[in-house]
Amino acid sequence: MVRTQFTPQDIGKINRSVLSRYAKVAGGAWRKLFRYPTGKDGMDGLGYDKALTSALPGDVAATYCGVSHLFASAPVPLGGKILDIGCGAGVDTILAARLAGPEGASAGVDMTPEMIALAAANARKSGATNVSFSRASAESLPFPDQCFDTVISNGVFNLVPDKQKALAEAWRVLRPGGRLAIADQILSDESPRDVDTMTAHWGR
Numbered sequence: 001m002v003r004t005q006f007t008p009q010d011i012g013k014i015n016r017s018v019l020s021r022y023a024k025v026a027g028g029a030w031r032k033l034f035r036y037p038t039g040k041d042g043m044d045g046l047g048y049d050k051a052l053t054s055a056l057p058g059d060v061a062a063t064y065c066g067v068s069h070l071f072a073s074a075p076v077p078l079g080g081k082i083l084d085i086g087c088g089a090g091v092d093t094i095l096a097a098r099l100a101g102p103e104g105a106s107a108g109v110d111m112t113p114e115m116i117a118l119a120a121a122n123a124r125k126s127g128a129t130n131v132s133f134s135r136a137s138a139e140s141l142p143f144p145d146q147c148f149d150t151v152i153s154n155g156v157f158n159l160v161p162d163k164q165k166a167l168a169e170a171w172r173v174l175r176p177g178g179r180l181a182i183a184d185q186i187l188s189d190e191s192p193r194d195v196d197t198m199t200a201h202w203g204r
């Protein structure tokens, strides 16, 4: 994997852009800020099990903004421990907790405080008790080594300045033999060279 070299100023700009964009998303700007289907339509289009997603309250399902059905490639073991990196509003985290059952548990981390607050509210509305959320960067996960059976990250790595560090962190917290699944969008054109243009084009 190629490490993208950003200056400390660029990293500051990227992180500030993420915080500002996802605070707006958490405030309700779902339809305005995404060009791909989000919410229940997004999950249906990606092939999520409808029996699972239709059990979610409608306003919780509406806050999904992932890009793939990760549980198809990283099944959640019954009784397992799952980590969702960049959990956003926590929809995958809540579904993972359901799939893991009462003996299992899921944890979500996200750098945007408004998203963490929304995820906690979504868990309460969904009646999920074996789930927890904390604010953290994908580049520095607040967990010991090898403590998760499954690690997922849905639509997040494209926003992380040091992808190599984030990948190393995901690997560190995964137990030997566990499953790691990451999905994201890719840019087919040349990447903009300056960070202002790059962040202005997010979501296009």
Ligand SMILES: C[S@@+](CC[C@H](N)C(=O)[O-])C[C@H]1O[C@@H](n2cnc3c(N)ncnc32)[C@H](O)[C@@H]1O
Pocket (backbone or CB within 6 Å): 018, 022, 063, 064, 065, 066, 067, 085, 086, 087, 088, 089, 090, 091, 092, 109, 110, 111, 112, 115, 136, 137, 138, 139, 153, 154, 155, 156, 159, 160, 161
């Ligand atoms: C497109 S949303 C995806 C949310 C969620 N995974 C889903 O599928 O609905 C991207 C999320 O990544 C979070 N994020 C971006 N960069 C991050 C980083 N470096 N560390 C942790 N979270 C990050 C944002 O705050 C946002 O909630």
